[in-house]
């Protein structure tokens with residue numbers, strides 16, 4: 001089932017379970033190894049101590065017997081014969097390997113060859129299994145006064161009980177591993193399920209968000225675990241931005257339909273009226289002229305829409321130049337001056353700055369701002385254009401008028417496409433379609449800059465464009 005294994009491991013829960021199980025098993029294995037090692041080392045030391053003590057005792061016995069093996073054998077027989085449970089058995093050999101005496105029955109379990117021969121250190125020991133018993137074996141070479149050759153003494157200590165204890169312990173540890181492993185996997189599964197439960201809740205909450213329910217959010221009460229808190233916040237603010245963009249888009253579509261329908265229905269109704277009966281040449285001309293006017297409106301609307309769509313995508317294709325702000329502004333002012341003069345005021349230009357901008361887009365933005373300023377002026381005071389260089393090297397272009405101003409309620413929306421604070425004025429004043437400021441905003445954002453609008457009703461409006469100082473590579 002490779003597919004199943006893969007999908008388990010590609011899940012965080014599966015990985016956590018596996019890791020958790022492995023870590024606990026490794027910790028347990030380390031503990032078991034240390035315990036076993038300490039215990040068998042303690043037993044070993046104990047056995048060695050016993051064998052050394054026995055060897056030393058026998059040396060004393062041999063010395064007491066003035067080097068006669070018989071005396072030593074007697075002592076051995078006394079110690080090992082009498083007890084039922086023998087702690088040790090011993091054998092004495094001459095230097096050439098002749099058995100001089102041994103604990104009765106020793107030959108049946110331990111042949112002389114089972115011992116290491118001629119060791120230099122009596123502590124050197126080997127452990128041997130003989131039937132159901134386990135022995136720790138040591139060989140010592142002993143000599144005493146008046147002896148021509150040393151004796152070899154073989155001592156076997158019965159360590160069956162200790163060996164059994166170790167074996168039991170080892171079995172118990174294996175059993176614990178066998179039983180604990182599945183338990184750990186199950187526990188790990190529940191722990192990771194519990195830990196990941198908030199993620200499932202997020203998924204369920206996110207499922208509620210559909211185009212019809214874009215206002216739904218992932219609830220933040222009760223609070224999420226610290227690790228997920230940021231994710232939820234980011235997700236919710238992303239939903240907020242999407243909802244806003246979605247709302248703007250659907251408003252835009254209905255506004256656009258409305259904007260297109262009005263001139264078209266004007267045209268068709270005037271044509272219908274005209275066709276009701278025969279008309280004079282002048283009447284036909286008038287009808288055609290009014291239709292031509294509507295056609296122009298449609299044309300300029302579509303031009304503006306196209307322009308804005310281009311400006312919104314323009315960031316990559318900007319033809320940024322270092323413009324002399326004064327020259328560029330003066331060019332636009334010259335275009336608009338006649339309209340201002342016809343209303344009885346002029347346009348002043350103050351200051352200068354180098355502006356890093358696409359010249360065509362810069363002029364379009366300023367032209368839209370000036371058109372608004374002229375259109376909404378009510379006093380005969382001049383409109384002012386102010387150019388400034390900012391501390392960070394960017395440039396500011398501000399257009400200030402003393403017109404009707406914008407009501408605070410409208411301010412948040414004036415940059416929206418088709419939004420008009422006072423639509424009834426539109427047909428009186430002519431060209432406005434509510435796209436002017438939206439275009440300016442698209443242009444300034446394509447430059448990486450920003451726009452601010454400050455307005456008080458009946459006092460006037462100031463719109464400020466901030467053009468950033470672009471990175472070195474854009475400079476001329």
Ligand SMILES: Nc1ncnc2c1ncn2[C@@H]1O[C@H](COP(=O)(O)OP(=O)(O)O)[C@@H](O)[C@H]1O
Nearest residue numbers: 372376405420421422432433434435436437461
């Ligand atoms: N300088 C201004 N003074 C007063 N109102 C303004 C000014 N500029 C913009 N507005 C208001 O903001 C609205 C949006 O402006 P704009 O996008 O240029 O659209 P339009 O000029 O086509 O109506 C306008 O309808 C107008 O009510």
Ligand SMILES: [Mg+2]
Nearest residue numbers: 372432436437
């Ligand atoms: Mg306008």
